[in-house]
Amino acid sequence: MTAKGAATERVRVWDLPTRLSHWTIVVLFGVCWWTAETDHMEWHLMAGYGVLGAVLFRLAWGFCGGQTARFGSFVRGPSATFRYVRKLFGRGADDSPAPLGHNPLGAMSILVMLGLLLLQTLFGLFSVSVDGVFSGPLAKWVSFETGRRFTHLHAANFDLLLLVIAVHLSAIGFYRFGRKESLVPAMIHGFKSRTPSREVPYFVPWWRAAFLAAGILLCVALLVNVRW
Amino acid sequence: MSPISIGSGIRRRILLIGSVLVIGAACTAGATGLPQIIHARQNHFRMLGRIAKSLRDQVGRSHPNWRIVANDANRIERLASALPSWFPAGSGKGHGVKTRARAAIWANPQAFTLAARTLLDRARYLGQAADGHDLRALRLRTRGLGQACDSCHRRFRARGSWW
Numbered sequence: 466m467t468a469k470g471a472a473t474e475r476v477r478v479w480d481l482p483t484r485l486s487h488w489t490i491v492v493l494f495g496v497c498w499w500t501a502e503t504d505h506m507e508w509h510l511m512a513g514y515g516v517l518g519a520v521l522f523r524l525a526w527g528f529c530g531g532q533t534a535r536f537g538s539f540v541r542g543p544s545a546t547f548r549y550v551r552k553l554f555g556r557g558a559d560d561s562p563a564p565l566g567h568n569p570l571g572a573m574s575i576l577v578m579l580g581l582l583l584l585q586t587l588f589g590l591f592s593v594s595v596d597g598v599f600s601g602p603l604a605k606w607v608s609f610e611t612g613r614r615f616t617h618l619h620a621a622n623f624d625l626l627l628l629v630i631a632v633h634l635s636a637i638g639f640y641r642f643g644r645k646e647s648l649v650p651a652m653i654h655g656f657k658s659r660t661p662s663r664e665v666p667y668f669v670p671w672w673r674a675a676f677l678a679a680g681i682l683l684c685v686a687l688l689v690n691v692r693w
Numbered sequence: 694m695s696p697i698s699i700g701s702g703i704r705r706r707i708l709l710i711g712s713v714l715v716i717g718a719a720c721t722a723g724a725t726g727l728p729q730i731i732h733a734r735q736n737h738f739r740m741l742g743r744i745a746k747s748l749r750d751q752v753g754r755s756h757p758n759w760r761i762v763a764n765d766a767n768r769i770e771r772l773a774s775a776l777p778s779w780f781p782a783g784s785g786k787g788h789g790v791k792t793r794a795r796a797a798i799w800a801n802p803q804a805f806t807l808a809a810r811t812l813l814d815r816a817r818y819l820g821q822a823a824d825g826h827d828l829r830a831l832r833l834r835t836r837g838l839g840q841a842c843d844s845c846h847r848r849f850r851a852r853g854s855w856w
């Protein structure tokens with residue numbers, strides 16, 4: 466309860482692993498972009514492995530993390546999404562309460578973004594860099610020409626990612642300025658203020674995230690150092 | 694008019710037409726030469742890329758084939774020493790042929806030659822690593838090689854993007 470007496474309460478919405486993987490992806494995506502633009506390929510690969518790890522972690526966390534992180538809790542079918550959109554624009558009678566975690570539209574953008582990011586890193590693993598030396602670790606199994614073709618796919622998929630990210634940011638802007646609802650602070654500190662409701666999400670112990678992260682770190686490290 | 698003066702007039706005309714033809718041919722040859730120069734150098738660079746990838750493939754092995762490494766290092770060395778000659782004056786942008794060669798190459802030729810020289814030195818180190826069958830040196834020197842390519846590209850090769 467706040468001191469103002471307004472009937473709101475602070476609810477924990479996002480657990481630390483969810484927030485950390487989100488901001489890790491944001492920062493490392495920027496690093497990948499900048500290093501690719503400026504031909505710092507050595508750093509590009511490092512940052513790219515980081516993105517790969519963070520995306521794999523987030524995907525796995527979507528099955529064993531806290532309630533709001535789970536795909537099962539926020540991914541909806543088309544008709545539920547359509548009902549949500551109608552309600553968003555003040556139409557249709559949908560009396561289900563607004564979800565505490567991701568809404569159905571956000572769920573769609575998350576699936577698309579994580580999918581494209583995974584694809585981006587997979588293309589990268591087979592890409593041959595212009596210098597030839599800092600090629601992806603799996604480029605060994607393709608010829609120079611095929612590797613360059615993977616690089617072109619990698620570049621095209623990157624443009625697609627920029628587009629999807631632009632939509633994601635516009636949606637956040639729309640909620641902020643159109644509906645006076647700030648989504649960003651909650652992704653930073655993890656809490657939302659809301660009118661009291663019975664819905665309180667469950668969370669899982671931190672060591673689960675630690676084990677998962679360690680396992681993924683090991684897998685990515687093995688992939689990077691693959692020998693033949 | 695004397696026949697001699699007629700003859701000299703014809704000769705002069707032939708000379709004039711002849712020189713126009715020669716100059717014209719030279720100009721056309723120059724115009725078709727530029728795309729050839731640029732395509733040839735891009736082919737050279739793709740060859741460099743192919744060799745560098747072959748090296749990287751060897752670095753990823755627990756038992757590299759040292760003969761391949763030595764041969765690759767040698768070929769890069771030879772290409773690196775020829776590299777500056779692939780950029781004759783006037784083979785930059787703005788002549789209707791697609792190239793990423795930046796004007797800085799001709800504005801600062803010493804720095805460009807130095808960058809090519811660095812590549813040559815790095816290839817030489819690689820050759821030494823191959824001679825010594827030194828796996829650690831091979832990893833180190835291959836990275837150094839890639840850095841030599843990248844640092845020249847950062848300075849002298851334009852990036853193609855739509856933004």
Ligand code: HEM
Nearest residue numbers: 497501513514516586589590592593594595600601620623
């Ligand atoms: C989300 C992560 C990533 C992003 C946003 C990203 C972005 C980019 C971009 C924008 C380019 C430039 C393409 C162009 O030439 O226009 C590029 C090139 C490249 N990327 Fe990535 N990348 C990512 C992950 C990776 C990974 C994981 C690897 C490898 C393990 C990788 C390897 C490469 C290679 C080898 C190139 C070729 C660069 C060249 O032509 O010299 N990338 N990347």
